[in-house]
Amino acid sequence: MGVSFLEDFNSMVALQQSLTATSTNKHLRPIDARRDLNQIADLIEMCFSSTIDPDGESYIRQMRKAAKNTPYMQWIGSLGEQAPFPTSGFVWEDEGRIIGNLTLIPVLHHTHPLYLIANVAVHPDYRRRGIARQLTQAALTHARQRKAHAIWLHVREENLGAYQLYRSLGFVERARRTTWYYSKDIIKPADELSNRLRSFTRPAVTWREHRDWSAQQKWLENTYPSELRWHLTLRTNLMNPGFFASLYRFFIDARIQHWCARFRDQLWGIITWQPTTNYADHLWLAVHPDNEEIAAFTLLSHIVERYKYRRPLSLDYPAGRASNAIQSAGFQLHQTLVWMKIE
Ligand SMILES: CC(C)(COP(=O)(O)OP(=O)(O)OC[C@H]1O[C@@H](n2cnc3c(N)ncnc32)[C@H](O)[C@@H]1OP(=O)(O)O)[C@@H](O)C(=O)NCCC(=O)NCCS
Incomplete structure (x- = not known):
């Protein structure tokens, strides 16, 4: 420094x-x-x-x-x-x-x-x-x-x-970001949209494979642009599927997990769960822009099913994007922040 x-x-x-x-x-x-x-x-x-x-x-x-x-x-x-x-x-x-x-x-x-x-x-x-x-x-x-x-x-x-x-x-506006929370204490009944989304033929949820990493990096950049990353706890070096990255995760006890949404062998999106010591564990959502709503809904619903009795979950996502899908998966809008900057 x-x-x-x-x-x-x-x-x-x-x-x-x-x-x-x-x-x-x-x-x-x-x-x-x-x-x-x-x-x-x-x-x-x-x-x-x-x-x-x-x-x-x-x-x-x-x-x-x-x-x-x-x-x-x-x-x-x-x-x-x-x-x-x-x-x-x-x-x-x-x-x-x-x-x-x-x-x-x-x-x-x-x-x-x-x-x-x-x-x-x-x-x-x-x-x-x-x-x-x-x-x-x-x-x-x-x-x-x-x-x-x-x-x-x-x-x-x-x-x-x-x-x-x-x-x-x-100051000039650079981004609007919404924080969404899921907590087992505020479980929403299924709404009409979530019932409709559930009725679609949805992608299957699987483990992440090594070959998924390049798409995940690209979509993460789209959702969490480099310009804003410095304030997030997103650590892409911890997400890397390589051997040394897994060794590193083992030594620092980073227990992150990924799930993929795949439709007929096509990757539609990946979600990462990252435990924290804050109020909520963090989720990082990286999905193909063409299938954003359905991929977001599928992955978030999967995470909710898996973690609903654990800690609250939080998702930071660009404001206005996939809002219906995120809500339908049971998340509540906590706040939308306008990020402003002076060069
Ligand atoms: C926001 C806050 C810090 C403003 O403090 P303040 O000392 O009253 O602000 P200033 O007197 O310096 O206001 C400067 C300008 O901001 C704008 N402004 C500030 N408060 C405003 C209000 N309540 N409504 C509309 N414009 C307002 C006006 O343009 C104002 O200029 P003007 O008085 O000549 O019209 C104060 O209202 C506050 O503490 N709010 C609660 C905490 C908060 O929201 N903090 C901001 C977090 S980002």
Whole structure:
């Protein structure tokens, strides 16, 4: 990692000095993880209370736990952006109280430094005063000083106010992605479409073979384009069917599994199940574009049958694609995020 990209907080402090040249008790400053974490957790919890999911709740619990561990926080604070826990970014302080937050997460993608902006939150009593705009502008300045190749963020599709803010600052929409969840606690009765799909002559579900890998790679690129992969836990090197990849999987205990949908020896699609320690295990769906709906329905229904009494399942998929098939297989739409970027 380049030193210029991962230095400590010095340039943030310099930026703060320029931002608060007329320093008052209401001002923007870099996050000081050692003292701010609890207040940031409170603010994020309040501002995202209506949309927070189990992984978000766990993230907030971890923040609070870390905040109580003083030696750990001293260590984290000394690491700056290299900290394992995302603790860099900016806050807006009013009389010692944090009322605005923006987290900046550095990511290295194919040796290119990127930043992800997250947790942009302003206390309801302080909204529409330009605080989020100033926080985002400070983050952009900081990332540009570090010569980031791109700055990314995501916003829920229905959050038009935040979307408008980011557009006005130059962010350009790059993708819309839907997260789908399946949980045995929310089993949907079969709908008319699922009954119809079940009545078709469907492809057979089989194990993956070595010869399927090149099509799988091509279709994975279509569903999970390289530009967006850095934020996903998709690891195509773990999916490779070769001997060394299986040895590698054995050593790191990666228990991933694949199933194929085949119709008269023609491959229609492949699904990969990948266990996680998060709320849900992940599914990666790679299907032939001509048979997307039926292949998606067949593979997802198979996975649901197989795993329905285990952990919840999640699928990240391009918004608007195969939605009926995914729902008919028993999945529920969790959220659609708009991914935006500035080069
Ligand atoms: C979204 C949020 C961070 C905006 O904070 P804020 O400090 O009020 O935003 P700003 O005052 O800087 O607004 C800048 C621009 O964004 C747009 N905007 C912000 N909130 C808006 C709203 N509720 N409705 C419409 N436009 C809005 C406007 O274009 C605004 O410019 P204007 O006031 O000159 O019209 C705040 O509403 C919030 O914390 N919401 C809950 C958490 C959240 O959704 N975070 C965003 C995650 S991506």
